[in-house]
Amino acid sequence: AQTVTQSQPEMSVQEAETVTLSCTYDTSESDYYLFWYKQPPSRQMILVIRQEAYKQQNATENRFSVNFQKAAKSFSLKISDSQLGDAAMYFCAYRSGDNNDMRFGAGTRLTVKP
Amino acid sequence: DTGVSQNPRHKITKRGQNVTFRCDPISEHNRLYWYRQTLGQGPEFLTYFQNEAQLEKSRLLSDRFSAERPKGSFSTLEIQRTEQGDSAMYLCASSLARYRGGEQYFGPGTRLTVT
Numbered sequence: 001a002q003t004v005t006q007s008q009p010e011m012s013v014q015e016a017e018t019v020t021l022s023c024t025y026d027t028s029e030s031d032y033y034l035f036w037y038k039q040p041p042s043r044q045m046i047l048v049i050r051q052e053a054y055k056q057q058n059a060t061e062n063r064f065s066v067n068f069q070k071a072a073k074s075f076s077l078k079i080s081d082s083q084l085g086d087a088a089m090y091f092c093a094y095r096s097g098d099n100n101d102m103r104f105g106a107g108t109r110l111t112v113k114p
Numbered sequence: 115d116t117g118v119s120q121n122p123r124h125k126i127t128k129r130g131q132n133v134t135f136r137c138d139p140i141s142e143h144n145r146l147y148w149y150r151q152t153l154g155q156g157p158e159f160l161t162y163f164q165n166e167a168q169l170e171k172s173r174l175l176s177d178r179f180s181a182e183r184p185k186g187s188f189s190t191l192e193i194q195r196t197e198q199g200d201s202a203m204y205l206c207a208s209s210l211a212r213y214r215g216g217e218q219y220f221g222p223g224t225r226l227t228v229t
Contacts, residue, residue, distance in 0.1 A: 004156075037220075044118075045157075045205070045220040091156045100145065100170060102218065104156030 002027045004094050006105035013082045014113050020067075021077045021108045023092030030054075031097030034068065034075045039107075040088040048090070051075065053097075079110075087112045116140075118221035120206050126227045127196055134192045135224045139208030146189050147218060148181055149205040150174065157205055163189060164211060196228045 003026045013019035025034070036048040051059045051068050058066050063083075067076045079086055092105040119138045127133050139146050144165050149157035160179070162170045165186040175181075178196075183189040193200055203225050207218040 035217075044222045047217045047219075050217065093156070100147070100162045101159035101172065102147075102149075102157075103159070106154070107156050 002029075002032075002094050002096065002103050004092050004103050004105040006092055006108050008108045009106070010109045010111070012111040012113060013079070013086075015084060016081055018078060018080045019082055019110065021079075021090050021092075021110070023075045023077070023105055025073050025075065025092075025094045025103075027073070027094065027096075029096055033095045033097065034066075035093040035095070035102070036064070036066070036075075036077045037091045037093060037104075038086075038088045039091065045091070049077065082112050084112050084114060086110060118206055118208055118219050120204075120221040120224050122224060123222060124225045124227075126229065129196055129198060129228055131196055132192065132194045133196060133226065134190055135204055135206075135226075136188060136190050137206030137208075137221060138188045139206070140219055141187075142210065143208035143219070144186065144211050145209045146183055147207040147209075148189070148191050149207065151203040151205055151223070152201075160191075193226075196226075198228045201226055201228045 005024045032053045034051045037045045039045040049061045063080045065078045089107045091107045093102045095102045121136045146163045148160040151157040163183040178194045181191045203223040205223045206221045209216045209218045
């Protein structure tokens with residue numbers, strides 16, 4: 001079964017600095033998708049960034065980028081120029097190409113210090 | 115596009131009672147998902163619909179849980195004979211089947227407390 005591990009329960013970053021959130025996953029499949037979702041306090045979860053496993057190029061969305069290491073099964077999220085609004089729970093998620101259930105990690109709570 | 119909505123947002127019930135939650139997906143989305151999220155954990159998949167057909171069910175979905183999507187639009191999740199272990203946030207998400215790696219859009223969730 002596919003598992004997703006986020007080894008950092010909490011992280012903090014100074015406003016305007018860069019922070020990296022870690023995620024590893026376990027799978028024997030070659031066709032899959034990886035996601036980072038953000039869940040602000042008492043608000044709904046929104047997609048931050050998505051990576052297709054078949055793409056070698058790391059995905060980037062404005063201040064958010066990933067470091068996708070397929071052989072190492074690692075999928076970290078880098079947030080540059082951190083803003084107060086980035087404070088939230090961040091969940092790494094895996095989805096098989098053929099299935100529809102998404103497997104989530106336990107999350108990392110990010111605090112941004114002014 | 116008003117996003118995914120869920121009602122009620124909060125539900126407090128006594129152990130043994132039945133509860134029903136509703137999810138209204140984004141209107142053109144044909145896929146609908148239910149997840150359960152307990153405190154300090156990531157969401158766990160419960161079940162998924164494509165149109166009105168329930169295509170996948172997690173082993174987490176015990177016999178006390180039933181989900182429907184009668185006309186391929188809104189969905190309901192019912193929990194019978196609630197137990198304290200059912201206390202959690204129940205999340206609904208929807209997506210378009212067109213894209214295999216498509217984004218799932220999440221609703222705000224229904225927080226269930228069983229006393």
